Amino acid sequence: MPSATLSATKADLFKRASTLSLLSLSLAFSSFSSADFSPKANPVPGGVAVIELPNSIGEGTPEIYFQGQRVFTMSRAQNKRSDERRVTWVGLPLSLNAGKHSLDIHQPGGRIRNVFLEVRAPEKPQQKHIISRTPLQKDLTPAQQQRIQQEKNKIQSFLQRWSGNPPDNRVFLRPTEGSVSQGFGEQRFYNGEEVYSHTGVDMSGQRVFAPADGTVVLIDDLFYQGKHVIIDHGQGLITQYSHLQAINVRIREGQKIRRGEEIGKVGNTGRHIEGMRFAQPIKTPHLHWSVSLNGTYVDPELFLIKTQ
Incomplete structure (x- = not known):
């Protein structure tokens, strides 16, 4: 040759x-x-700040707090060019003001350091304020109001949970195959009192699946949420599934659930607020899906991202 x-x-x-x-x-x-999944960073009220912590925090596992609540922390690289280090996800409340806010790093040995995150103002605030001389009259009986408050307190107690179990670090699956029909974050106030807050997204579909590994911590039939399931994914990451028509008979409170395992069927159980009527039956079947971090609701669509 x-x-x-x-x-x-x-x-x-x-x-x-x-x-x-x-x-x-x-x-x-x-x-x-x-x-090595992270939600889409969007540091606005109702969004998520994704922060790569400095290597200078030293050895050992620190505890990270935002406004007194411990926050989700994962040890890994944030991107392909980063060395192995800790990344934290911070849920930003809808009520949070724009500006600088402190993230408190409790290091092993007792030292506390602070880093700051910059919260931007939302481009389109979704608040509607009604001012009236007429006091608010809710079409709810005293028994219904008591039940609603008890259920609200119960849910809030789950949002405050902290589990040290390592969370599933894979990309979230969509909880149902349908599209989003109503987004996150709309709030309504009557004479300064919040009467409505859309703390999740509404999605069409038929079957509902766990987007990540976790533990089922609540299965109940609630006044507003209807047939309702709460999953604890670890380190303050909680997801909720409302208005289900049926719940998978194989899942139980306290048991593990796997990513992709069926939770139940989309339905129209429960009630909603429409105008000044506080107990309207839900007509259109849909899944109300919510995600919370460090005790605060955040936009679930930030978790529905596509990988490269």
Whole structure:
């Protein structure tokens, strides 16, 4: 074989080998990015701040707090160019003012450090204020009001939970196959009193699935939420599923649930607030899905991201 042809053949083989190596690296990075999931960062009220902590915090596992609530922390690289370090997800309350806010790092040994996060004002605040001389009259009986408050307190107690179990670090699955029909964050106030807050997203669909591994902590039939399930995913990450028509008979309170396992069927159980009527039956079947971090509701659509 002529030397020129041999050289060309070697060059071609080297090019193919290089292409395969690059493909392998690409697949490795793809696997890395899908296995090390973070929600889309959006540091506005109702959003999520994703913060890579400085390596200077030292050895050991720190505890990170925002407004007195411990926050989700994962030890890994935030992106392909980062060394292994800790990343924290901070849920930002809808009531939070724009500006600088402190994140408190409790280091092993008792030292406390602070880093600051910048919260932006939302582009389109979703607040509606009604001012009237007429006091608010809710079309609810005293018994119904008492039940609603008790159920609200029960849910709030689950939102404040802290489990040290390592969370599932894979990309969230969609909880149902349908599209989002109403987004997160709308609030209504009557003479300064909040009468409505859309703390999740409404989604069409038929079957409902767990988006990540976790523990079922509540199965109940509630006044507003109807047939309702709460899953604790660890480290203050909680998801809720409302208005279900039926709940999978194989799941029980206190048991583990796996990513992709069926929770139940989409339905129209429960009630909602419409105008100044506080106990309207739900007509259109849908899933109301909510996500909370460090005790505060955040936009679930930030978790429905596509991997590269």
